[in-house]
Amino acid sequence: MSDKPMNKSRRDAVKTMLGGLAAVPVMNLVATAAAYAQDLPAVTMDDPTAQALKYNPDATAADRAAAARPGLPPEEQFCSNCNFAQDYAEEGWLACTLFPGKKVKSEGWCTSWTLKQG
Structure with a gap:
């Protein structure tokens, strides 16, 4: 068993997911910027x-x-x-x-x- 409390690992997972979701629009802007230049x-x-x-x-x-x-x-x-x-x-x-x-x-x-x- 892990010494980490269960809440901390959930919190880390939520942070990672939110960070990934926030990166999607930024990546989309970068990818389409060349098409509209x-x-x-x-x-x-x-x-x-x-x-x-x-x-x-x-x-x-x-x-x-x-x-x-x-x-x-x-x-x-x-x-x-x-x-x-x-x-x-x-x-x-x-x-x-x-x-x-x-x-x-x-x-x-x-x-x-x-x-x-x-």
């Missing part, structure tokens, strides 16, 4: 992730039909209706969770396109 660089065609995902800033020039992504017909698939896209302060651009710290064209497309819910 107005000076994100654009994804370029020579970016390794862009090449792997076949990102194209002009969806009409991308081979969307060959990728056969479910949800919408290929001609209606754009970054603007993708689940990975996030709002961005600059018109025509979106932050994308697939390209952390970078922005993508709202009329772009990549092979990871997934229909936005809602």
Whole structure:
């Protein structure tokens, strides 16, 4: 048996839980701050992730039909209706969770396109 009284261990557990809960909003602010900053660089065609995902800033020039992504017909698939896209302060651009710290064209497309819910 432990020499510590039961109340002390409960108190420590409550403190730890409250500390963890208080840290969640702070971590969320830090994680999303980059997505809302107005000076994100654009994804370029020579970016390794862009090449792997076949990102194209002009969806009409991308081979969307060959990728056969479910949800919408290929001609209606754009970054603007993708689940990975996030709002961005600059018109025509979106932050994308697939390209952390970078922005993508709202009329772009990549092979990871997934229909936005809602």
